[in-house]
Amino acid sequence: MLELLKRRRSTRLFTDQPVSEEDLDSLLKAALLAPSSMGKRPVECVVVRDRETIARLKTxxxxxxxxxxxxxLAIVVAADAQKSDVWVEDASIAATFLQVEAEALGLGSNWIQLRRRESDTEPSEVAFRRELGLPDHYGVLCVVAVGHKAEDKKAYTDDDLDFTKIHYETF
Ligand SMILES: Cc1cc2nc3c(=O)[nH]c(=O)nc-3n(C[C@H](O)[C@H](O)[C@H](O)COP(=O)(O)O)c2cc1C
Known part of the structure; x- marks a missing residue:
């Protein structure tokens, strides 16, 4: 797992090769396996593969x-905010599991933040809800872009890790 976590880097450039149905299935299983507060499972994903829709999401x-x-492939990670007061945490774990599974499959991914972000005219969450038909009480955390890597990024090593951030017994 540690080697996989070192290899995972944000990928922002992908080849034209589509993500297979089998890989998509694994990615979605990873998201659904994420733990959630009190086991309420408020997280839902919208899978978008239509290129024109993805282009609109970008705007x-x-x-x-x-x-x-x-x-x-773009996987929008949303959650029913009426089901859980900590949906942000639940959705964050689901998005993280998705990204880790992408790396395990040899795919690249990038978390694109939507919550508390905006377009030129409105909050990104509002635009995503409208485009995808999500109900108003759903929070939209992020969209995870996924595909075959067309850029090569250096894996992290132990030298990249800042152990001054770790405190023992007291801060
Ligand atoms: C909460 C969160 C929000 C992020 N938002 C964006 C984003 O909107 N666009 C983007 O290109 N990358 C985004 N990223 C990816 C980070 O920029 C990236 O993880 C960070 O620079 C470290 O690089 P690495 O993923 O290659 O280790 C986000 C990551 C997190 C965890």
């Missing part, structure tokens, strides 16, 4: 959407 956020230019 719903001002910055940090490069990965949606080439990604063949």
């Amino acid at each position: 719903y956020k001002k910055h940090g959407t490069t990965a949606l230019e080439s990604a063949p």
Whole structure:
């Protein structure tokens, strides 16, 4: 697991090769396996593979959407905010599991933040809800862009880890 976590880097450039049905199935299973507070499982994903829709999603956020230019697959991670007061945490774990599974499958991925972000005219969450038909009481955390890597990034090593951030017994 540690080697896999060192290899996982944000991928923002993908090849044209689509993500197979089998890989998509594994990615979604990983998201559904994520733990949630009190086991309420408020997280739901919208799988988007239509290139035109992905291109429109890109316009719903001002910055940090490069990965949606080439990604063949976008998985929007949302949650029923009426089901859980800690849906942000639950959705974050689901998105993280998804990204780790992508790396395990040899795929690249990039978390694109939507919550508390905006387009030129409105909050990104509002635009995503409208485009995808999500109910108003669903929070939209992020969209994870997934695909076959077209860029090669250096894996992390132990030298990249800042152990001054770790405190023992007291801060
Ligand atoms: C909460 C969160 C929000 C992020 N938002 C974006 C984003 O909107 N656009 C983007 O390109 N990357 C985004 N990222 C990816 C980070 O930029 C990236 O993880 C960080 O720079 C470290 O690089 P690495 O993933 O290669 O280790 C986000 C990551 C997290 C965890």
